[in-house]
Amino acid sequence: MRRYFGRKLLVYALTFVVAVTVNWMIPRFMPGDPVAGMLARAGVSQPAAVEAMRVYYTNLFGLDRPLWQQYASFWGTLLRGDFGISIWLFPTPVSTVILRAVPYTLGLMVPAVLLSWVAGNRLGAFAARRRLLDNTVLPLGYVLTATPYMWLAVILAWGLGVVAGWFPVAGGYSFSLQPSFTAGFLLDLLHHWVLPFLSLFLVALGGWAIGMRNMIIYELESDYASYLAALGAPARLIRRYAFRNAVLPQITGLALQLGVLVAGALVTEIVFSYPGLGSLILKAIQNQDFFLLQGTFMFIVIGVLVANFVIDLVYVVVDPRTRAGMAGARG
Amino acid sequence: MSLTVTDLRVSYQTLRGEVRALDGVSFTVADGEILGLAGESGCGKTTLGKSLIRLDGRMRHAGGTVELDGRELPIADDRAMNAFRFREVSLVPQYSMSALNPTRKIGRMVAELLRSRGETPDRAKLESRLAQVGLPREVLDRYPIELSGGMRQRVVMVISTLLDPSLLIADEITSALDVSTQQAVARALLGFRDAGHVTSMVFITHDLALTARIADTIMVMYAGRLAEKAPAEVLVEQPRHPYTRLLVNALPEVGARHAGRRLTGIAGSPPSLLDPPPGCRFRERCPLADDGCAEQPPVTEVAPGHHVACWKV
Secondary structure, three states: OHHHHHHHHHHHHHHHHHHHHHHHHHHHOOOOOHHHHHHHHHOOOOHHHHHHHHHHHHHHHOOOOOHHHHHHHHHHHHHOOOOOEOOOOOOOEHHHHHHHHHHHHHHHHHHHHHHHHHHHHHHHHHHOOOHHHHHHHHHHHHHHHHOOHHHHHHHHHHHHHHHOOOOOOOOOOOOOOOOOOOHHHHHHHHHHHHHHHHHHHHHHHHHHHHHHHHHHHHHHOOHHHHHHHHOOOOHHHHHHHHHHHHHHHHHHHHHHHHHHHHHHHHHHHHHOOOOOHHHHHHHHHHOOOHHHHHHHHHHHHHHHHHHHHHHHHHHHHHOHHHHHHHOOOOO | OOEEEEEEEEEEEEOOEEEEEEEEEEEEEOOOOEEEEEOOOOOOHHHHHHHOOOOOOOEEEEEEEEEEOOEEOOOOOHHHHOOOEOOOEEEEOOOHHHOOOOOOOHHHHHHHHHHHOOOOOOHHHHHHHHHHOOOOHHHHHOOHHHOOHHHHHHHHHHHHOOOOOOEEEEEOOOOOOOHHHHHHHHHHHHHHHHOOOOOEEEEEOOOHHHHHHHOOEEEEEEOOEEEEEEEHHHHHHOOOOHHHHHHHHOOOOOOOOOOOOOOOOOOOOOOOOOOOOOOOOOHHHOOOOOHHHHOOOOOEEEEOOEEEOOOOO
């Protein structure tokens, strides 16, 4: 058990180091000069003043130092939990900017990922045993899962937002409101949340339903299912076993999907101007904000790693075969 | 009479038509009898075994009856058959190694299975049955992957016979085992019969030598029909049907050197059952065949308990 987790943790640590390094490299190898952008926005016309500001900012962000020093100090500050200062929202610390956006992204992602997983598995399992349902769920599932997130988002925004007028099409809340814990604001928040959630939920739902349907059919044809049927076990028991065993690969799928869904949330947030991490990434890129971009990516990397680790733990609990593997047994 | 099968016909639906895998087979198995069912691949022995407990989706009951302890088994009716499964007819399947749910501890799976059939799990009985096949009670707290193939096989044998069925079908259960494990399995089956856990047994195999050791009676099938049925020693020592004779001659003997005499096989292969030729099915490969064999030979009793379907005996 300890060796298993030791090995897992080592792999996660390595992944983390590589991700941090790539993360540090990407903004620095992007074309463009962030300080020049800031100066242009400041609109100072005196050459001497511009030069003084350039030196000040370059020095402030440490951009005058050699790359290896920047890299080393990046690690140093990172381990202290300091992501630096945002260039775009100067002088707000990156961590503050990210923490403001995180609740929106998590509030969108976590329900979308988990609910689509649960609902998709149920739907797929139902489809596997009713021909009529199978003939409708399967094609619908294929259409949904093949739909790009932003395309579905645009369709939903147009259909339910613009044409039907049921839901607002942009923002995390109405511009006339100040964020607060009042019923009015929370209701408004929920109202803005529905469309982005729905677009993420529906696309993921199709994939889960198809996967589950195929897995259940496979499990129902397995040897243990035939044996139970030969002993006259009721279909309910056989289906319960099949469902439980079919869920195992779906759990792995969930772990893999988490990383992809972050990207899905990105475009969805941009379509709906939702104030989460996705919109933040776009803003950071547009404004050459190295530190904000790094910070956001960092947050996503940590999120995916933690989610995967949790899935690893869950797997150990639900699948006895992993436990046997950990004990070094023949597997 | 424990089991009486009369003119049983079962066919497979395929894209090219109906394959008549079982074409009018009749036999009886007495209380306490172990019937060995032998023949080459595709002769219908597994189909026969399945017909007695559960037809799979592609199989169709085309005629004939199966009677167990005086009651007719509704073999074509999957739901009605459930009442008989496990309690009256049980199965040790060909795939015993993978017949247990991999994500349930064995004890829990057995309890869930019994409860789903309206039976109360009896831990003490289960443990004593396990002990009988040389398994410790701890296996109940293990997952199937934690046991060896042979152990899993014995666990399945114990589960299948837990409700003391009247008839046990053992389908090719020794095929995947090494010789010493085969012995243990054969002994366990005999032990179950002698202890009265099962009344009678149909032991399906392609291994004539092993069958001869545990079966009371052996029935040899060929291309969906009965070829010969006789007490085990008689069938091996004095086979009457030309197919059985060739089959027995093809068996290698341990210790015998075959330098001088090559082991003979049986030339040719069985006919297609999609549209089988009329008359004796073995005609094409039979050294004794003549024009008379164009007509189907009836099953005749040449000696008490010795049935042969051949014109030449």
